[in-house]
Amino acid sequence: MTEIERIKQEGWLPEKFWDEEIRDDYLVSAEMKKIWAIEMDLYREVTRVLDKYNLRYFSEGGTTLGAIRHKGFIPWDDDFDICVPREDYEKLHRLASEFKDPYFLQSSVTDPEYGYSFMRLRNSNTAVVVKPFTHARFNQGIYLDIFPLDNATMEDVAPRMDKIKQLIFKNSAYMRKDYPEKSANDLQRIKDYLDPNMKPIDVWNEINKVAVEDNHIDTGYWSIIVSTIFAPSKNIFPKKCFDSFKDIPFESISIRVPEGFHDLLTIYYGNYMEFPPIEERGQWHSIEFYPEIPYKQLYKDRFGLEL
Numbered sequence: 001m002t003e004i005e006r007i008k009q010e011g012w013l014p015e016k017f018w019d020e021e022i023r024d025d026y027l028v029s030a031e032m033k034k035i036w037a038i039e040m041d042l043y044r045e046v047t048r049v050l051d052k053y054n055l056r057y058f059s060e061g062g063t064t065l066g067a068i069r070h071k072g073f074i075p076w077d078d079d080f081d082i083c084v085p086r087e088d089y090e091k092l093h094r095l096a097s098e099f100k101d102p103y104f105l106q107s108s109v110t111d112p113e114y115g116y117s118f119m120r121l122r123n124s125n126t127a128v129v130v131k132p133f134t135h136a137r138f139n140q141g142i143y144l145d146i147f148p149l150d151n152a153t154m155e156d157v158a159p160r161m162d163k164i165k166q167l168i169f170k171n172s173a174y175m176r177k178d179y180p181e182k183s184a185n186d187l188q189r190i191k192d193y194l195d196p197n198m199k200p201i202d203v204w205n206e207i208n209k210v211a212v213e214d215n216h217i218d219t220g221y222w223s224i225i226v227s228t229i230f231a232p233s234k235n236i237f238p239k240k241c242f243d244s245f246k247d248i249p250f251e252s253i254s255i256r257v258p259e260g261f262h263d264l265l266t267i268y269y270g271n272y273m274e275f276p277p278i279e280e281r282g283q284w285h286s287i288e289f290y291p292e293i294p295y296k297q298l299y300k301d302r303f304g305l306e307l
Helices: 003-010 030-052 061-070 086-094 157-176 184-193 200-211 261-269 295-303
Strands: 021-023 026-028 081-085 103-106 119-123 127-130 142-151 221-223 236-238 245-250 253-258 287-290
Touching: 003 030, 030 081, 030 086, 030 119, 030 142, 030 253, 061 081, 061 245, 061 253, 061 261, 081 086, 086 119, 086 142, 127 142, 127 295, 157 184, 157 200, 236 261, 253 261
Parallel strands: 081 142
Antiparallel strands: 021 026, 103 119, 119 142, 127 287, 142 221, 221 236, 245 253
């Protein structure tokens, strides 16, 4: 039984969910619906554990925007993000054994070749292909991103993120070192940043050391400092935004958004209720998704790799 067959059998998504449809002048394919279903299933699983141990968590970024503006996924988006205050993030990390196959809580501790800077919950009975990291030997199932919230100040968030960016480049070089079709950019990244004596766990530890530098003081702000996706000015939020939460409809489930979602989304996006131009509505992640094939099978058949 594939994961899609299992989810359909469980029945928590209505039959009409699976159909191709046009949302906000954008065609959402039946295949994209399968990806969304896997990601919502991952959310249900990670929150099962978070709720069991009374740990705090909130939707993050585009997931929050989707909940508020679309009551579900942004039609042209393909990921699902949550954020967790550092104390609870570390508790969740220690609870990795709570997740049973096919679920896998991934970090450089639980998966030594994994070179990202934050945890992910993966479904091992699915697959993604992310070039040029196809030959990095870690779990490559479809995932949900889990970001830690750390203390920061307006003055130090930018230099600390710059330090983390350089560390991320090291892991990026490490993960692409065995990729057989390296571009000029790949080769330059490897030349500039690959340290043969440093493993992803070393970089993971260095990143988190920088991330928690302000956690001994109450700065009044939180930041997702381990991620450099957004500019620093868009990555620092008043803690009061997270004082409480709301359960918001999201497709046919509900998700937990911060009470201060308006301020958060304004920091991220400005006028967040305004849609981007039609020509800018599209998937911006260079990822291939396979919601019905286990990653080990796909990588063996396609790349000849035993993961």
